[in-house]
Amino acid sequence: MSAFFLYSSERRSDLLGKGNNLLEASKIIGEEWKNMTDEQKKPYEEIAKERKEKYQQEMEVYKQKKEEEAANLKKEEDEVMRIQKVEALQLLKKKEKTDNIIKKTKEMKKKKTKEDKVVDPNKPKSLHLLSFCSERKNMLKERPETNTSTINALISLKWKEMKEEEKKMWNAKAAENMEAYKKEMEEYNKKTAAVEQGSKSEC
Template sequence: MATIAAEPVPTKKSRSRKALKQTNSSSNEANILASVISQPSPTQNAPPLEDSAGKENHESLSQPQSAKKTKKAGTKAKQQQQPQNQSVEKELQEMQEKLQQLRIEKEQTEELLKAREETLKMKEEELETRGKEQEKLQTELKKLQKMKEFKPTMTFPIVQSLREKELEKKDKKKKGCPQIKRPSPPYILWCKDQWNEIKKANPEAEFKETSIILGTKWKMVSAEEKKPYEEKYQAEKEAYLMQRKQEESANLKKEENEMMKIHKQEALQLLKKKEKTDNIIKKMKENCQKKKKILDPNKPKKPASSFLLFSKEARKNLLEERLGINNSTLNALISVKWKELSEVDKQTWNEKAAEANEAYKKELEEYNKSAAMKEENKNNPQQ
């Protein structure tokens, strides 16, 4: 019996025993296995035992391997999460930097807008001042027009360009007009007196150093010492203002004389045009009067149209209905009534106009015959 049981045992017996110990099999299962081994069995029944032992060994080995795999997967997931977190932090930092840049740009744009608004306000104020000056000029022109009783056709620009003013200043300088110097304040007058003394005391001192020394000395000067310089400044200022007024008045007179010359020339041109138009009107009137004299009063007049015939009757009725009505409103009402008339009513007025026209033609024929007879008698008075 022992020899038969030893033959079917596989070579991997030690491993199978270890695996069975780990599975903690019960006492009943051990007894069953002992009975199977003790009984005689053919060689064909041996392989299933090997398969069961292999399966048990595979299950026992797979348990620690699966635990290792889970640990490795956890470490890998942590390693993958770390670069992801780093990338998210980098993106947040970049977004914060972009926001800071946008805020800086926004502040810069706001400052630029404020500067532009200030420049626009300055320009508007300049335009307003120039407009006021132009209004003053226009009022002066109107006064001159009333005094001289003529209407100039000249138009002045609203705003004189700065270039024109600069050119005028240059022309004045070229002509040799003596420019008035503004009076120097008392501090500068005092500096002129003290300059040579300070230069002698400090010959190596530069302009800045000398000016600093003068400023400190001026602060130490008493009010009594400053009085003569202040009086001199006031006297020069008064003389300067007087000269400015005289020059301004002289310039205004020159401008007025030039404007008067221009206006006189324009007035002469207007008078010439007016004379021409008056002559033309006189000739037209004379021709019309001659034609009226030539016309024969016995000649039959043209008949009125259907609308005129209707308007005569409608005018009478409207004047009776509405007293004190204007001619313009009366004519408008007549035209409205004429438009509201039906074709049958209009036909009656058309028939009246046609009858009047036929009578006019007959009268014209008779008139023409009589006129022809008169002309023949004039040409042949002996007959």
């Protein structure tokens, strides 16, 4: 507020109390201020000056605070953008990795010919198949439209990304089945050799 407005605020209530209306009070205040000496105006001017300086100081503090808030907000937004970019890049790499595995699996499947050896259904399952049998069943339920090659590729990817603790658990299960697997393979190989020997004898 200027010095005049300070004086005006001080005098207005007194003049209105004496029966003057707002317009009349404003005219009287204007005339009084015009006729006042510099000495009479000085106290109001000093108060106005002090208030102005205080206002400017408060504005500086306010502006600085706003600038700091804006800088912090910008910093937070930049950090969020950085994290989003990193996450997006990781997802992209993971997708590319999965796509490459699926692509390689499909290429390997195409290279197979009709003369490929038919897998004997009596042959004992490998430890890897035994270990992931339940995992394959779950994936087949979740993705019934996905072919076996793709399921195998996804299981392989899952194994690579699995934590060491989980791998140890599966390896422990595999170790438990190792002896039984070896015995089954020995018996299978003996039977296969006997069948082949019998075929040669007939020839």
